Amino acid sequence: MAVQIMVLNGPNLNRLDLREKSFYGDITYDDICRTVENAAHDLGFAVDIRQSNDEAEIIDWLHQAADNKTPVIFNPAAFTHYSYAIRDAVVMLKAPCIEVHISNPLSREEFRHTSVISGVASGTIAGFGLDSYRLAIRAMQGLLGN
Numbered sequence: 001m002a003v004q005i006m007v008l009n010g011p012n013l014n015r016l017d018l019r020e021k022s023f024y025g026d027i028t029y030d031d032i033c034r035t036v037e038n039a040a041h042d043l044g045f046a047v048d049i050r051q052s053n054d055e056a057e058i059i060d061w062l063h064q065a066a067d068n069k070t071p072v073i074f075n076p077a078a079f080t081h082y083s084y085a086i087r088d089a090v091v092m093l094k095a096p097c098i099e100v101h102i103s104n105p106l107s108r109e110e111f112r113h114t115s116v117i118s119g120v121a122s123g124t125i126a127g128f129g130l131d132s133y134r135l136a137i138r139a140m141q142g143l144l145g146n
């Protein structure tokens, strides 16, 4: 049976096409889902893709991933920069967690230069648009030794 990866997306990513074009281009949330599904399919993974604007819901999903030892690919969006509660939930994961960003936060406003997640993630991929998700699936394959 295919290994399942949980792909979590944080706040405002469901409205990506209405956000700053200079950072997100014309990418839509549907594009993210399709890209992840195709990349996962190509490498033989099953994916469970979710998006929430609610910090508590994301924490509950991370608890589920921890309980089920599910690997996680995670774009925490703005929570990246300040949510210690989400960081604490990531620490409890039992399988790898790859942090992903569409844009490169280090080339943007100062407050985006801090990630409270990076230090507890297996690794971070940022700045490659939809390819950030493709690269994350690929990196997860390496981490899981598949």
Ligand code: DQA
Residues within 6 Å of the ligand: 011, 012, 013, 075, 076, 077, 078, 079, 080, 100, 101, 102, 103, 104, 105, 112
């Ligand atoms: C983002 C970068 C964050 O700084 C921002 O708050 C987002 C999206 C990205 O994918 O580039 O919502 O995580």
